[in-house]
Amino acid sequence: MPVVVVSDSSSRLQPEVRAQWDIREVPLHVLVDGVDLRDGIDDIPYDIHDRPKVTTAGATPAELVETYRQALADSDGAGVVAVHLSAALSSTYSAATMAAREFGPSVRVVNSRSAAMGVGFIALAAADCARSGGDIDAVEAAARSALTRSHVFLVVHRLDNLRRSGRIRTAASWLGTALALKPLLRLDVDGRLVLDQRIRTVGKAHAAMVERVAQVVGDRGADVVVHHVDNHDAADELGAALTRRLPQISSLTVADMGPLLSIHVGGGAVGVAVQVH
Structure with a gap:
């Protein structure tokens, strides 16, 4: 066996x-x-x-x-x-x-x-x-x-869930003050959730996430899953943008983030998991 x-x-x-x-x-x-x-x-x-x-x-x-x-x-x-x-x-x-x-x-x-x-x-x-x-x-x-070929990016709509969960580095002092921030986050090489870019609007944050995914994929193939927390429309739009930007990807699906992760990132969050070939 x-x-x-x-x-x-x-x-x-x-x-x-x-x-x-x-x-x-x-x-x-x-x-x-x-x-x-x-x-x-x-x-x-x-x-x-x-x-x-x-x-x-x-x-x-x-x-x-x-x-x-x-x-x-x-x-x-x-x-x-x-x-x-x-x-x-x-x-x-x-x-x-x-x-x-x-x-x-x-x-x-x-x-x-x-x-x-x-x-x-x-x-x-x-x-x-x-x-x-x-x-x-x-x-x-x-x-x-x-x-080593796995990448995860995330945009949250609100910061209170992250504050409560403690799943983001306490050194990120911006978390306590930038109330209007719609940050682009990522998992770093140690699997920690860290700030990738400071962005003020959801639309710009999603656009930045598409570009970051494009950077890690480059000319290679990839499998992509767009995750969301009660935000299917935004996830569909993000998936369409990724398909246009990266026509070489092998597969792209949209799926909910699940209850466990949603508790930590809050409603409206959208994320992208990428496996580069």
Whole structure:
């Protein structure tokens, strides 16, 4: 049996895609009104990003151990490669490395240094290598190669969710004062959410995001997913602009950002995950 790939619900991989590539998923958690809701399993209110005092939590070591154990058994000992949400954004990676110790070298954990379909693209690259017969070393290497070609950009409509979440570097002093700012953000090489450009209007911020995507893609092919939080029209417009700007891209889809990430970035946010070939 081939190596089995595991990811988490931050990846935004659709159930049919996970089934096609036999990617296992560990749920992350949304905590609302004292209730623990599992992302991708339990029903989570569509307006969760607008609710006060909502928090998120990573996968637990126990959940990860159970998923890894089953995946390892299903691989007939070939091994497991786990690709998880950026360690700078979630406790899941540290919990995963703890859980993997139980299995020794048979379970490898990769810090995607990414989010949303940035994680998903890396998991898919690993799964493609596994399906082609790669051993655990090759599948891990495929994941690590893919993460160097993964880019994520984000434009938020409001800053209060980011302030509450603490997911952006505290050194960004502009966050506390520039109330009209519609910043263009990105995940840096360490998987941290950082300021890319200071921009005053949403339209200009989206245009700047198209240009930044064009810069990282260059003349190469790429797969692109446009994510949004309750802002499908803007995501569609952004997708059309990217298609015009980069006619060589292999695929472009529009998908919601999911409840877990939406809590941290707020309503109206639009982001782009890019996997360069």
